Amino acid sequence: MNKIDYILNKYTISQSSYDNDTRLAYDDIFDIYQDLDLNILEQVDFLIIKPDAILEHQTLDILDFLNSYKIEILGYKIKTYFYEFEKEAIYRYCLNDGRNNWYIRKEIFEIGPSIGLIVKSNVNIFQLMKKLKGSSNALTADLNTIRKIYGKNMVMNAIHSSDDPISVIRESKYFFTKQEIYDILHKNFLYDDIKILIINF
Numbered sequence: 001m002n003k004i005d006y007i008l009n010k011y012t013i014s015q016s017s018y019d020n021d022t023r024l025a026y027d028d029i030f031d032i033y034q035d036l037d038l039n040i041l042e043q044v045d046f047l048i049i050k051p052d053a054i055l056e057h058q059t060l061d062i063l064d065f066l067n068s069y070k071i072e073i074l075g076y077k078i079k080t081y082f083y084e085f086e087k088e089a090i091y092r093y094c095l096n097d098g099r100n101n102w103y104i105r106k107e108i109f110e111i112g113p114s115i116g117l118i119v120k121s122n123v124n125i126f127q128l129m130k131k132l133k134g135s136s137n138a139l140t141a142d143l144n145t146i147r148k149i150y151g152k153n154m155v156m157n158a159i160h161s162s163d164d165p166i167s168v169i170r171e172s173k174y175f176f177t178k179q180e181i182y183d184i185l186h187k188n189f190l191y192d193d194i195k196i197l198i199i200n201f
Helices: 003-008 022-035 038-042 051-055 061-070 084-088 092-096 104-109 125-135 145-148 163-173 177-186 196-198
Strands: 044-049 072-079 113-119 158-163
Touching: 003 022, 003 163, 022 038, 022 113, 022 163, 022 177, 038 044, 044 061, 044 125, 051 061, 051 113, 061 145, 061 196, 072 084, 072 177, 084 104, 084 163, 092 177, 113 163, 113 177, 125 145, 125 158, 125 196, 145 158
Parallel strands: none
Antiparallel strands: 044 113, 044 158, 072 113
């Protein structure tokens, strides 16, 4: 077993159960990460600052929160419109778990723009983000988590993060092209300070 598969097997179901988008993301990982230190697979995550947080002018506060835990922003992009299949794909984990509120959660993307972030930490970022963002329902999230501080409920909960390396690629491709993801991780170009973008947004 190669090292990529060894890492992915910690997080994902068997390849035979992959849907088409997940299978494409699995293939993309080999193209995007092949010449990088593969430890980065567990250090890079994809986040979405949701429309409710943006409309409440909480974006800079959330970025400062992430920065306080030494989470580095590698790339970002604003998205103002989601196709229905994109919204459903982001919330497929709710659908697959049989949660009957998944169709409500996805409608948060109808109320305004979102910001997609590709971020990096020097520790296992999936474990870190699970701790920092809190449970999906902001009302019952732990104190001092992003969703408790900035969210309102299970729909308006401020932030989304991918849960594993394949989801990072699959979900980030709704904001970035495969080439952009490659360039971001290989630092072929650098983004301006995101705070400048937010202030002028």
